[in-house]
Amino acid sequence: xxxxxxxxxxxxxxxxxxxxxxxxxxxxxxxxxxxxxxxxxxxxxxxxxxxxxxxxxxxxxxxxxxxxxxxxxxxxxxxxxxxxxxxxxxxxxxxxxxxxxxxxxxxxxxxxxxxxxxxxxxxxxxxxxxxxxxxxxxxxxxxxxxxxxxxxxxxxxxxxxxxxxxxxxxxxxxxxxxxxxxxxxxxxxxxxxxxxxxxxxxxxxxxxxxxxxxxxxxxxxxxxxxxxxxxxxxxxxxxxxxxxxxxxxxxxxxxxxxxxxxxxxxxxxxxxxxxxxxxxxxxxxxxxxxxxxxxxxxxxxxxxxxxxxxxxxxxxxxxxxxxxxxx
Numbered sequence: 001x002x003x004x005x006x007x008x009x010x011x012x013x014x015x016x017x018x019x020x021x022x023x024x025x026x027x028x029x030x031x032x033x034x035x036x037x038x039x040x041x042x043x044x045x046x047x048x049x050x051x052x053x054x055x056x057x058x059x060x061x062x063x064x065x066x067x068x069x070x071x072x073x074x075x076x077x078x079x080x081x082x083x084x085x086x087x088x089x090x091x092x093x094x095x096x097x098x099x100x101x102x103x104x105x106x107x108x109x110x111x112x113x114x115x116x117x118x119x120x121x122x123x124x125x126x127x128x129x130x131x132x133x134x135x136x137x138x139x140x141x142x143x144x145x146x147x148x149x150x151x152x153x154x155x156x157x158x159x160x161x162x163x164x165x166x167x168x169x170x171x172x173x174x175x176x177x178x179x180x181x182x183x184x185x186x187x188x189x190x191x192x193x194x195x196x197x198x199x200x201x202x203x204x205x206x207x208x209x210x211x212x213x214x215x216x217x218x219x220x221x222x223x224x225x226x227x228x229x230x231x232x233x234x235x236x237x238x239x240x241x242x243x244x245x246x247x248x249x250x251x252x253x254x255x256x257x258x259x260x261x262x263x264x265x266x267x268x269x270x271x272x273x274x275x276x277x278x279x280x281x282x283x284x285x286x287x288x289x290x291x292x293x294x295x296x297x298x299x300x301x302x303x304x305x306x307x308x309x310x311x312x313x314x315x316x317x318x319x320x321x322x323x324x325x326x327x
Contacts, residue, residue, distance in 0.1 A: 052171065054152045056133055058141070061149050062171055063126050071129035072115055074153065076310025077168040079104045080181045087111035087123050099303025100316055120147055129171060132157050158222055158250065161309045185311045189231040192318045196232060199326050204235035206264040207306060209251050211272035213280050215259060216251035217243055223250040224306045227317045237264040256285040266325050267291035272302045298324040
């Protein structure tokens, strides 16, 4: 590094002498252009260690250009910023992963979602990024930090995905890229909202997840619920409002009897039971749900992005909604 800087200084000195001899030493020529200077400063920053304070107040020394990153359940943000982790989130012994990201992560090995210490060590990471404080409670932070510098994104289990993306961008010195991703997503959501309003006015909708013979409805402010009701401005059905008022999870249990009361014009069904026959969908109560009777049910697989959140996941949800209801 020192040799490189000396060579740069020597080159700059020779250039200055040459320009002086030729009588061409105008300030505009001897000073770097503003965008070139910014790029040089960014390169310098990315090539050195930085000390950042995470959501828990820990001072974390982030290595220069980390290459072996584990950021379980934050892969959406990584991919949006052009970063491929050394291992990706999974449950059920690696059989369940974030299918919607596999175009970018298909060759990335899996790691259990709860990050056992031994599994983490096997990947020899140079940086760990944790989604929430709950992942490192009970003395776990100290153990993880012995393996690699460990940065905690937020204190809550359901952090705002926009804030998460910005914080991940900060960790990698990609703040501008993160802001651009958000701007592009917001523009996409705005355009989709206008399409829906122009075509359908202000319809109501709900997302239901069928898994293990049981139904769950998405919260009105989390996951795909935030996309539907906040970003796209779809109406929140009363049943969804009732359940969301006391809910703490992204997806909350709902009975078939309650589903019959679901006053949604459109129903998005994420079906995890298709392999076992989806017998619950043959129940008489299911067939009496208003959206089902109207033929306005649109089915998706759990490999799509409805169960997740982030710029990529939410963008795909918007695409699926438009394909479904905007003919």
